[in-house]
Amino acid sequence: MNFSKRVLNMQESPIRKLIPYSDEAKQKGKKVYHLNIGQPDLKTPEAFFDAIKDKTEKNDIVSYSHSAGLMELREAFSDYYKKWNIPLEKEEIIITTGGSEAIIFALGSVADPGDEIIVIEPFYANYRGFSEMLNLKLVPVRATPETGYAVPNKEMFENVITKNTKAIIFSNPSNPTGAVYTKEEISIINEIAKEHDLYIISDEVYKEFTFDGKKHISIMNFDDYDKYIIVDSISKRYSACGARIGVFATKNKKLYSQAMKFAQSRLCSPLIAQYGTIGLLKNVNDKYMEDMINEYTQRRDIVYEELSKIEGAVFKKPHGSFYVSVELPIDDSEKFIKWMLKDFDIDGETVMVAPLDGFYNTEGAGKKEIRIAYVLEKEKLKKACYILKEGVNEYNKIYVK
């Protein structure tokens, strides 16, 4: 069989590849707490469904929208960004099919096969999939658990820049680490990009998810450098992952028209979900978001408290997104996760987390680290973390003498 090298090079999702093990555990009657995937358990606001009902009653043809998205939706996003002091106009926004497509448009518009994209690792694992699809090389600059996965220093970026480097990509707040970058940290990225004429692809899908008084700082809050690209998505903030509505945005008009070629070739983003998103942006009140952040803060506290009880675990209190990455005192996280599913339980219950090595591009990195998505209600989460802690102890009795 002949398949493309690009697809052969693509790895299986680190979030999904161990699913067969959890399926098997469930078949054997075990209850599995899923902390491996970023699927929130919160209800999608009624405003989403209401807007769909309302708009489809008036429009009986599910037709193509403009390739950049419905004007009403782009206007609603522009209003939303302005509340965040992000000066994006409707003609600077392309509605995409999830944040995923926005990343593809961004990478595809600025880089050719063999070109290099610098990424702060550990990183959102699908950056790699999209890079393989477009034959780009992801060049990692490494953040570490000891620093709370802070942005690496300037020198580390400079060390990996070549004539083929085209852009720096990162998510802030970070998936998978939960880090929220400070103004100083983002300045490092900004300076490097400007000095070397690189694009900055700033993935801001967890913008709302900050705790402890920390506030998200957008790359658009910096100066007017013309190589900023925003990647955004409604998936997490409105618990609407399946809607597949995202945003590619840039104030660079020439770049915008290049990216529009990708948008035109795939015609448009899903119309019904665009309707729903208009409802979300216009009608979901601040209280909804406050309650949600409050809920996630409490969950974060639980995870932090429970993880702190694991002797030898290396991590700092994360201030954003709904993930925490942690180095466990174990030999191999994938082996550990499989063991948890296969050979460990407390009263018939066990836990699934994601191995972090799949979020690194550096060979062998992240081998002892895991990612926890705290997307379960507090009681369940507390129990799941307890099981994890007990699992680590038990595992080490067997494998580390």
Next chain:
Amino acid sequence: MNFSKRVLNMQESPIRKLIPYSDEAKQKGKKVYHLNIGQPDLKTPEAFFDAIKDKTEKNDIVSYSHSAGLMELREAFSDYYKKWNIPLEKEEIIITTGGSEAIIFALGSVADPGDEIIVIEPFYANYRGFSEMLNLKLVPVRATPETGYAVPNKEMFENVITKNTKAIIFSNPSNPTGAVYTKEEISIINEIAKEHDLYIISDEVYKEFTFDGKKHISIMNFDDYDKYIIVDSISKRYSACGARIGVFATKNKKLYSQAMKFAQSRLCSPLIAQYGTIGLLKNVNDKYMEDMINEYTQRRDIVYEELSKIEGAVFKKPHGSFYVSVELPIDDSEKFIKWMLKDFDIDGETVMVAPLDGFYNTEGAGKKEIRIAYVLEKEKLKKACYILKEGVNEYNKIYVK
């Protein structure tokens, strides 16, 4: 500014690039009949909206679906295909975001940068966009208006095959020509592919749209060669272009798991539209499809009759899709279309069609050809075709002496 070569190489949509001219015409008070874009004017069946209402009442989280799509939807598609004697099982189907994404998955799974894909030209213009995105070379084999754009002979395919050729792609029934390929014609493609170990990417989105007793023949109705890929979409058959639901299907299990890597990296197709599509596949009756085909047959007849009145027009009666391509007795179709929008009208009304050169990859080809999408109701269509005919006469009085 540095943009990627891939995006710079992408052309503007031939369907959309002349829109500024029609906008200007409308601003000046002209009425423009749009025969340039394949957006049907028919209502989307209620079954689509009903299923969405029903499913969203029960599911209050718009969550990710399986990356291959909802199992219920894949089962519904499998049932649908079996009615067409296309033996596709649910585990051989990936639900994609429109036919567009299915094409990307197909091309991306089988070809690397620099590899060649043979295409029967004129072809669906976005094949080129997706090829540029993936750095593939589209190699045309040319069909002509004199033959009704029939599949070229075997020798013409053989002449362009190189060691870099990976696949043959075509749409049947054809967008933009309206040709419906016979068993003998598809056999040519099939033989060539088998002799040279090439994939066949068969775009069958207009399957239902055949007239005059012709029936669509799927590549899957041939033998069990393991390099068949089906591209499908609900956009046209249910007048649901904005839903963005398509299908990538193959009986080749290894290929399927490779394509699933693309599917996993973008997480899933739009959930709400997946719900609606379950409703369409399960609840739209045969009568709906019969009425629709009846309607399009009558429209085709009108277009055929009116075009036949244009002296020197070269075309054959098309038997499928809802397009017809025709060579007009003019010097340059793009120039003609602009002139129609700018300088011609009958009682304040004019017509917009698509220039066919954008559907060719051969330099200079299609310069006198246009594509008509007969997506207007009969009276309007008749008037539009009359205006077109008068326009050709008037244009030739000015430009061809």
